[in-house]
Amino acid sequence: MTPHDEPPRNPIAPTAAIPCATGRDQTVQFLEMKGITKRFPGVLANDHVDFQVRSGEIHALLGENGAGKTTLMRILYGLYQPDEGKIAINGKAVTIRSPREATALGISMVHQHFMLVPPLTVAENVILGLKSTREPWLNLGEAQERIAELGRCYGLRVDPRARVWQLSVGEQQRVEIIKALYRRAELLILDEPTAVLTPQEVQEFFTILRQMARQGQAIIFISHKLHEVTALSDRVTVLRDGQVVGTMLTSATDRQRLAQMMVGREISFQRYKDPVNKGEVALELQGVWAQGDKGLPALKGVSLTVSQGEILGLAGVAGNGQRELAEVIAGLRPATQGKVVVGQKDVTNRSPAEIIAQGMSYVPEERMRVGTIVDFSVAENAILETHGQAPLARGWFLDYQAIGRYAEKLIADFDVKTPSQDTPVRHLSGGNVQKLILARELSRSPRLLVAAQPTRGLDVGATEYIQKRLVEQRSKGTAILLISEDLDEVLALSDRVAVMYEGQVVGVMPTSEASVEELGLLMAGVKKQLPA
Amino acid sequence: MVTSWLKERPLLNDMLVSLLAVFAAFVVGAGLLVLAGADPLVAYRPLLLGAFSSRYGITETLVKATPLLLVGLGIAVAFRGGILNIGAEGQLIVGTIATTWVVLAFKGLPGPLLLLLALAAGFLGGALWGAVPGVLKAKIGANEILITIMMNQIAALLLGFLIRGPMIDAEEVAYGTGYPQSALIPEGSWLLRLPQTRLHAGLLLALLAAFLVYVFLWRTTLGYQIRVVGTNPQAARYGGISVARNLIIATCISSGLAGLAGMIEVTGVHHRLLDGISAGYGFTAIVVALFGKLHPLGIIPASFLFGALLVGADMMQRTVGIPAGLVNSIQGLVVVFVVSTEIWQRRRA
Ligand SMILES: Nc1ncnc2c1ncn2[C@@H]1O[C@H](COP(=O)(O)OP(=O)(O)O)[C@@H](O)[C@H]1O
Numbered sequence: 001m002t003p004h005d006e007p008p009r010n011p012i013a014p015t016a017a018i019p020c021a022t023g024r025d026q027t028v029q030f031l032e033m034k035g036i037t038k039r040f041p042g043v044l045a046n047d048h049v050d051f052q053v054r055s056g057e058i059h060a061l062l063g064e065n066g067a068g069k070t071t072l073m074r075i076l077y078g079l080y081q082p083d084e085g086k087i088a089i090n091g092k093a094v095t096i097r098s099p100r101e102a103t104a105l106g107i108s109m110v111h112q113h114f115m116l117v118p119p120l121t122v123a124e125n126v127i128l129g130l131k132s133t134r135e136p137w138l139n140l141g142e143a144q145e146r147i148a149e150l151g152r153c154y155g156l157r158v159d160p161r162a163r164v165w166q167l168s169v170g171e172q173q174r175v176e177i178i179k180a181l182y183r184r185a186e187l188l189i190l191d192e193p194t195a196v197l198t199p200q201e202v203q204e205f206f207t208i209l210r211q212m213a214r215q216g217q218a219i220i221f222i223s224h225k226l227h228e229v230t231a232l233s234d235r236v237t238v239l240r241d242g243q244v245v246g247t248m249l250t251s252a253t254d255r256q257r258l259a260q261m262m263v264g265r266e267i268s269f270q271r272y273k274d275p276v277n278k279g280e281v282a283l284e285l286q287g288v289w290a291q292g293d294k295g296l297p298a299l300k301g302v303s304l305t306v307s308q309g310e311i312l313g314l315a316g317v318a319g320n321g322q323r324e325l326a327e328v329i330a331g332l333r334p335a336t337q338g339k340v341v342v343g344q345k346d347v348t349n350r351s352p353a354e355i356i357a358q359g360m361s362y363v364p365e366e367r368m369r370v371g372t373i374v375d376f377s378v379a380e381n382a383i384l385e386t387h388g389q390a391p392l393a394r395g396w397f398l399d400y401q402a403i404g405r406y407a408e409k410l411i412a413d414f415d416v417k418t419p420s421q422d423t424p425v426r427h428l429s430g431g432n433v434q435k436l437i438l439a440r441e442l443s444r445s446p447r448l449l450v451a452a453q454p455t456r457g458l459d460v461g462a463t464e465y466i467q468k469r470l471v472e473q474r475s476k477g478t479a480i481l482l483i484s485e486d487l488d489e490v491l492a493l494s495d496r497v498a499v500m501y502e503g504q505v506v507g508v509m510p511t512s513e514a515s516v517e518e519l520g521l522l523m524a525g526v527k528k529q530l531p532a
Numbered sequence: 533m534v535t536s537w538l539k540e541r542p543l544l545n546d547m548l549v550s551l552l553a554v555f556a557a558f559v560v561g562a563g564l565l566v567l568a569g570a571d572p573l574v575a576y577r578p579l580l581l582g583a584f585s586s587r588y589g590i591t592e593t594l595v596k597a598t599p600l601l602l603v604g605l606g607i608a609v610a611f612r613g614g615i616l617n618i619g620a621e622g623q624l625i626v627g628t629i630a631t632t633w634v635v636l637a638f639k640g641l642p643g644p645l646l647l648l649l650a651l652a653a654g655f656l657g658g659a660l661w662g663a664v665p666g667v668l669k670a671k672i673g674a675n676e677i678l679i680t681i682m683m684n685q686i687a688a689l690l691l692g693f694l695i696r697g698p699m700i701d702a703e704e705v706a707y708g709t710g711y712p713q714s715a716l717i718p719e720g721s722w723l724l725r726l727p728q729t730r731l732h733a734g735l736l737l738a739l740l741a742a743f744l745v746y747v748f749l750w751r752t753t754l755g756y757q758i759r760v761v762g763t764n765p766q767a768a769r770y771g772g773i774s775v776a777r778n779l780i781i782a783t784c785i786s787s788g789l790a791g792l793a794g795m796i797e798v799t800g801v802h803h804r805l806l807d808g809i810s811a812g813y814g815f816t817a818i819v820v821a822l823f824g825k826l827h828p829l830g831i832i833p834a835s836f837l838f839g840a841l842l843v844g845a846d847m848m849q850r851t852v853g854i855p856a857g858l859v860n861s862i863q864g865l866v867v868v869f870v871v872s873t874e875i876w877q878r879r880r881a
């Protein structure tokens with residue numbers, strides 16, 4: 001007997017009148033996690049986390065990238081085992097060893113990447129893996145009816161007979177939620193669910209979630225977007241560096257306070273002392289627009305300049321156009337409007353080769369997918385842009401001796417730890433791959449370096465090394481555009497800071513005049529710097 | 533353990549795995565034979581030994597290995613550039629047409645010059661035929677598999693039309709026999725043969741091509757670019773390497789090599805155009821290229837192996853009356869096993 005078959009303890013409304021009402025008691029603690037600790041090699045992802053969820057509440061889990069949100073939820077869903085800590089459901093201690101066990105306890109998780117089978121219909125997807133009521137036949141008709149009913153109750157409009165490949169991303173997300181509800185989930189975990197939605201879809205989605213909560217459903221909503229958290233949730237728990245900073249009623253706080261809690265750690269303002277020695281403008285963007293991967297505008301009129309000898313740090317929450325901006329500068333994404341000037345030359349929508357020839361170097365965010373060819377050797381990766389130039393090539397032929405010497409030099413100069421220069425890059429650690437990319441990009445003595453998330457996911461040693469090399473390169477006169485979600489990094493390395501929010505630069509200031517609070521507000525879109 | 537010992541010897545490991553794939557294909561093939569009511573042991577004897585049992589078998593194996601080697605090299609170049617060239621059959625046919633046409637048109641020229649012309653015509657004919665899907669893929673992202681398959685059909689029909697119409701042998705018309713074939717090409721343009729056999733100098737040309745393809749892919753800047761584009765097009769774009777340009781170059785070289793195989797079939801074996809001149813080499817060569825791990829050093833032995841299988845299949849058909857088509861099934865099974873062992877090994881790595 002599942003908990004749903006029990007008579008409602010404290011019904012909100014007569015179950016008969018609203019067939020979808022679960023009649024769950026909204027004051028009851030559904031979930032309690034206590035002292036949850038999870039270590040990964042070199043990281044403490046969750047550090048004695050306490051976390052509770054009541055039935056019928058939308059509880060936001062807020063935190064920067066890497067704060068440990070996903071890890072906590074994976075523990076709850078049985079994908080990871082905690083190193084320490086206890087979980088209780090409805091006051092009873094439980095051990096959750098697998099997603100199957102989590103489902104049996106009434107916990108469902110909607111992953112960032114949907115787990116649907118595109119050629120099957122919505123109804124077929126929903127009943128996938130469930131026992132039919134009339135084995136060996138499928139109970140498709142019954143399923144379709146229940147899906148339609150769930151749709152009516154919660155505003156989850158989807159045609160049960162439609163094939164999944166025909167659905168928009170927003171509709172597919174609804175199918176995932178229906179799947180969870182169909183399995184009588186009492187607690188729904190949504191990991192950054194709005195990342196894939198358009199603003200209109202987000203509004204519709206929030207309406208659905210509120211409706212579900214009113215019916216007694218417990219929802220954990222994971223996000224790093226403040227305005228979503230304040231718009232949707234009843235309570236919010238802020239995670240930072242694997243620890244809970246606090247849990248409070250959303251109505252009793254505001255975006256400003258949340259921003260502080262989210263990013264406001266003690267910042268070591270170990271600024272690099274040698275003063276800026278600004279040279280010529282190396283990069284100038286004038287009103288640049290560009291589309292994101294989904295065809296929506298990702299850049300909406302970005303203007304900025306970076307001069308030789310300075311680091312401009314570009315801060316912002318992920319997904320506000322930083323990646324697209326880097327790609328437009330590198331010639332990998334067309335600008336639909338505006339102008340990109342590198343050196344003195346207008347390179348708007350020119351080929352990457354032409355922009356590279358203008359002295360642009362680029363350390364891309366995706367080092368294994370874009371920055372390197374992982375099946376190629378270290379040496380072959382070292383010559384990606386320069387393989388056609390003397391002394392690496394003589395005429396049409398590669399000079400492997402010269403290439404070998406060149407690779408050796410990069411390996412030595414940048415302390416790349418690799419068994420040999422013939423080792424495939426696949427076998428290198430993340431830090432060493434990044435050192436190799438940086439070595440390759442800096443060896444061209446660039447006029448401009450665009451470095452996107454250059455230290456993300458690296459260990460402390462590699463991070464420090466990369467940061468040190470960036471500052472050195474700035475002192476050598478290279479203009480550096482440092483794109484980073486790590487505010488500490490931006491503040492520590494940059495001479496000036498710019499903040500991006502929803503495809504626009506919402507503020508630029510000298511680092512000496514920047515405060516974490518102000519940057520946090522700009523990043524959260526609460527505030528916009530007035531044009532000076 | 534054996535596996536870890538082998539892991540440190542990747543070449544030996546690859547060879548063993550490949551041989552196992554062939555063995556497995558034969559085992560499953562034996563099942564097919566039993567289903568067809570034949571005795572596998574009786575059938576496999578001529579299939580396996582036919583190629584080595586006589587001077588004829590050995591030289592015929594090399595005759596068949598020659599086009600397989602050339603086309604296989606071409607398919608490897610395309611694969612390395614990220615293109616699945618299923619159109620080698622058509623490109624080879626266009627190579628035979630271009631060769632025959634040029635040699636007949638300039639038959640007054642001295643032999644060596646004529647051969648050089650034929651070489652250029654065969655390569656260019658194939659390359660132009662392959663350029664169509666190459667350009668379409670590079671410029672509008674069209675699926676090269678579909679287009680090359682369709683162009684195979686067009687090439688085969690074009691050949692059929694030419695040898696029944698514009699290029700039909702004048703003597704066939706004069707005698708009223710009307711057999712669909714072109715005129716014989718002048719003897720000066722025939723490739724040198726080993727006496728009493730069909731083994732011709734084209735084999736040396738194919739081996740030379742294998743060496744050149746190796747140098748091209750691993751020692752030239754263009755070869756490097758093609759490999760980057762084929763392995764990681766995103767990294768290529770990022771590094772300033774033009775994906776479109778290299779896709780087109782890779783398909784043209786690939787299809788040029790298939791056209792060259794066509795040239796060699798005309799000047800070395802048939803000395804004229806006729807129906808079915810290709811014998812499906814364009815498809816078998818895909819298996820050859822995959823089996824040879826897309827590397828010239830692997831493709832050379834692979835082409836010999838599959839050449840031997842084709843000869844053995846003929847013998848099997850003649851001596852025990854089992855259709856040579858069975859070899860197609862075995863080839864297919866080899867592909868399945870080679871590809872699946874590859875996936876399996878990659879998973880474990
Ligand atoms: N499977 C894993 N192995 C090693 N480290 C991990 C793993 N999953 C997460 N981490 C690390 O744990 C930390 C928290 O990650 P995560 O829970 O994904 O954060 P969030 O979801 O808040 O962005 C990060 O430093 C991340 O690199």
Ligand SMILES: [Mg+2]
Pocket residue numbers: 069070
């Ligand atoms: Mg996460």
